[in-house]
Amino acid sequence: MYTYSRAALDAHCLLQVYQVIVEILLGIGLDLDEVVNEVTTGKTGYLFRMKRAFTEHNNESSTSVPAKGNIAKVPVVSANLAGTISTKFICDRMLYGLSKELRKLGIDCMEIIKDNLSHYVNIAKRENRYVLTRDTRYDLFLKILPQTQCLLIPNDTSVEQVLNIIRLLDIKIYENNLFTRCLHCNSNEFILALRHELQVMCYGQALDDVKELSAGNVSPYERTFNLLNVNQDVLKSKTTYRGKPIKLNRINSHILRSKEHFYICDNCGICTWDGAHSLHDSVMDLILYKNCETDTAAGF
Structure with a gap:
């Protein structure tokens, strides 16, 4: 005992x-x-x-397939883009954690990765994006953009920062918006790959029988991202439609056995799945509360 x-x-x-x-x-x-x-x-x-040792051993007995950058895309016809969140941001690089938290909610959030601020100012003007920054950088943007378009972010945790932004701008977020953007590059275009298709890419063959996608809490087809299907070129080359190598190193055997489908970012090749990331409880509580307010006002 x-x-x-x-x-x-x-x-x-x-x-x-x-x-x-x-x-x-x-x-x-x-x-x-x-x-x-x-x-x-x-x-x-x-x-x-x-x-690398395993790959080099396999390459001795197989012919590698060159990556293709112009593969014809196979869209998922039933993908739903009607409920996409319209509020957009440009996030200063010092607020890296904040940009990731916003992307988890399905919010379009670019990151400032270059010193050429005029480039991002032009994007903010053209696409009506809010600029999220802090410290002296706020004053720099304020000289070029309207004050209403520049948000001075306090030095809180990224979760607190997200909560304040949602409240300030009254952003409505629904379940089908969540995790519809790549946390790495902000793209909302993904390749939907079933388990047996990932097995082919990882091991060279399907280990399980081919199964249809079962519906979870929110079907991939109901979410607000642009979905593409896997084709033979993607399987053989292990690259996305945009020619990016598919990053399979996060997919261990346990994940591959327990998940039915995966999402591959067509822009950067990052592979993820439902449950790979999570939202803080306080963020979920605020989303649910605001949705209840909306339903009550609508008479539901």
């Missing part, structure tokens, strides 16, 4: 440590999944070296 209690206490302590690490990383604009991925599968990591 003592051994079990000790083990339970150790597990509890590890969970507490995990939560603290997550909060610290989010506070400085880093995602724990990406940090772990870089450590384990980066070019200096053990798993990368093992994967």
Whole structure:
């Protein structure tokens, strides 16, 4: 009994440590999944070296397929774009964590990655985007853009920053908006890949029988992103329609067994799935509260 209690206490302590690490990383604009991925599968990591050895062994007995940048896209006809959120942002690079949290909600949020501010100012004017910044950078943008288009972001956590923005601009977010943008590049165009198709890309063959996609809480076809289907060129070349290598290193065997479908960003090749990322409880509570207000006002 003592051994079990000790083990339970150790597990509890590890969970507490995990939560603290997550909060610290989010506070400085880093995602724990990406940090772990870089450590384990980066070019200096053990798993990368093992994967490279395995790939080189397979390449000796197979012909590699060159990547194609102009593959004809196969759209999912029933994709729903009607409820896309219209509010758009440009986020200063010092607010990296905020841009990721906004993208989780399906909000179009560009990042400032170059020093040429005039380029982003022109985009903000042309596309009517709010500029999110802080400190002295706010004054720089304020000299060029209307004050109503520049938002000075306080030095809070990224979660608090998102909550304040949603309240200030009264942004309506629904379940079919969530996780419809790539957290890495902001694209909303994804390739929908079923489990057996990912198995072909990872292992060279399908390990499970081909199954139709079952409906979850929100069907992929009901979400507000642009979906594409996998074709044979994508399977063979392991590249997206835009010619980007599909990044399969996050898909371990457990994920591949437990998930029915995956989303591959057509713009950057990042592969994700339902449950790969989560929203803070306070953000979800605010979304649900605002939706209840909307339904009540409409008489539902």
